[in-house]
Amino acid sequence: MHFVFLGEDDDDFTRGGRRREGFIAAMTEAGLSGERVFRVGRPPLSIEDGAAATSAILERFPDVDCIFCVSDMPAFGVQSTLLARGFAVPDDIGVAGFGNFEVSRFASPQISTVVTDPTLIGRQAGELIARLLASDATECLSSQIDAAPVLDLRGSTKRRA
Numbered sequence: 001m002h003f004v005f006l007g008e009d010d011d012d013f014t015r016g017g018r019r020r021e022g023f024i025a026a027m028t029e030a031g032l033s034g035e036r037v038f039r040v041g042r043p044p045l046s047i048e049d050g051a052a053a054t055s056a057i058l059e060r061f062p063d064v065d066c067i068f069c070v071s072d073m074p075a076f077g078v079q080s081t082l083l084a085r086g087f088a089v090p091d092d093i094g095v096a097g098f099g100n101f102e103v104s105r106f107a108s109p110q111i112s113t114v115v116t117d118p119t120l121i122g123r124q125a126g127e128l129i130a131r132l133l134a135s136d137a138t139e140c141l142s143s144q145i146d147a148a149p150v151l152d153l154r155g156s157t158k159r160r161a
Contacts, residue, residue: 007070008043016070050077072097072104094157109155
């Protein structure tokens with residue numbers, strides 16, 4: 001399998017940068033290349049950014065099996081461009097995003113995505129702030145917010161045996 005990560009230029013200290021780092025770590029852990037990273041545009045990437053990057057990704061990585069995008073917006077642009085160019089998604093090239101944006105749920109095929117729960121994250125952050133204001137700051141500094149993301153495999157990707 002040959003995966004490419006589509007991310008942002010200048011993503012140090014951003015969520016997108018952490019997603020890129022996670023992609024590289026996951027690929028390495030799976031015994032795959034984590035070096036297939038294509039960076040374009042300033043955060044946050046748009047549908048247009050994803051569409052514009054698709055040709056360059058295909059030129060640089062012609063054997064790509066799946067393009068994992070920093071968010072669902074550029075994933076929609078990638079998928080739309082692939083389909084317009086005659087590629088079958090996911091049979092020729094899969095597409096995945098991050099964020100469970102509305103556009104990923106209404107795309108055809110629906111875009112596989114990483115689902116997060118921003119309400120849960122906000123609630124836990126609020127509770128942490130309340131504890132910080134009411135108690136010892138040292139205890140709160142060692143706390144973590146537990147809001148594990150979930151991979152939602154949809155029609156834009158397929159499992160291989």
